[in-house]
Amino acid sequence: MALYALGDLHLSFQADKPMDAFGKVWKHHERKIEKYVNRIVRPEDTLVLTGDHSWGRKLSECREDLDFIERLPGRKILLRGNHDMFWDAKKTRRLNEEYDGRLFFLQNNFAAYQDYALVGTKGYTFEGPFYLDFQGRIFGWDEEREEQAKKLVAREMERLQESFHQAEEAGYRKFVMFLHYPPTNVLEGTSPFTRIAEEYGVEAVVYSHCHGEQRFGDSIRGTYRGIRYFLVSGDYLNFHPEQILA
Numbered sequence: 428m429a430l431y432a433l434g435d436l437h438l439s440f441q442a443d444k445p446m447d448a449f450g451k452v453w454k455h456h457e458r459k460i461e462k463y464v465n466r467i468v469r470p471e472d473t474l475v476l477t478g479d480h481s482w483g484r485k486l487s488e489c490r491e492d493l494d495f496i497e498r499l500p501g502r503k504i505l506l507r508g509n510h511d512m513f514w515d516a517k518k519t520r521r522l523n524e525e526y527d528g529r530l531f532f533l534q535n536n537f538a539a540y541q542d543y544a545l546v547g548t549k550g551y552t553f554e555g556p557f558y559l560d561f562q563g564r565i566f567g568w569d570e571e572r573e574e575q576a577k578k579l580v581a582r583e584m585e586r587l588q589e590s591f592h593q594a595e596e597a598g599y600r601k602f603v604m605f606l607h608y609p610p611t612n613v614l615e616g617t618s619p620f621t622r623i624a625e626e627y628g629v630e631a632v633v634y635s636h637c638h639g640e641q642r643f644g645d646s647i648r649g650t651y652r653g654i655r656y657f658l659v660s661g662d663y664l665n666f667h668p669e670q671i672l673a
């Protein structure tokens with residue numbers, strides 16, 4: 428039994444959105460997902476998919492993408508990404524009822540894995556625009572967007588706290604924390620997300636959203652202040668699920 432994670436499948440079985448435009452790694456990426464997930468994940472394993480599942484704008488445009496995910500081996504747990512327009516956070520319960528026993532939608536709730544609680548939310552990070560001088564040093568940023576970002580971070584923190592709270596109420600003391608957005612942006616060493624991870628002493632923080640060589644190093648990877656951080660964007664892993672726990 429093992430816990431795996433993979434993010435940003437960006438499926439488009441019902442939408443006209445060829446991903447090849449984003450680089451060679453995305454060519455027939457759905458075939459790679461199928462091949463590598465089937466090779467690595469066993470039926471008794473758990474696979475957390477960390478958001479940006481589908482290009483469909485509403486649920487009816489995502490059915491085939493969700494069916495594809497359902498056919499992958501193991502228990503599948505889905506997190507919201509910024510592109511998952513089909514998933515209104517407030518209607519998560521309805522999704523969970525509809526897909527009961529097939530897919531689990533992680534939002535304002537938690538999932539159990541052995542004696543761990545899997546908690547999570549989409550998260551948010553302020554990604555600029557940052558203004559650079561001729562030497563590439565940052566001398567300013569878009570303050571309006573920064574204000575907006577602070578509100579989004581606060582709302583996402585509330586949702587994450589709710590997830591932790593429910594897990595704690597149910598008696599869990601060990602946690603793995605999932606985000607779609609990276610926990611910090613390129614300028615930050617810490618954030619509300621890293622602080623809550625430390626407060627609860629989580630085993631690992633798992634996130635995706637960062638695409639392309641230039642963005643893979645945007646946030647924390649490896650062990651930092653005693654916590655393991657994993658970037659699991661599909662293109663970063665060439666669509667091989669990453670093992671988080673044995």
Ligand SMILES: [Fe+2]
Binds near residue numbers: 435479508636637638
């Ligand atoms: Fe993405």
Ligand SMILES: [Fe+2]
Binds near residue numbers: 479508510607636637
């Ligand atoms: Fe994303």
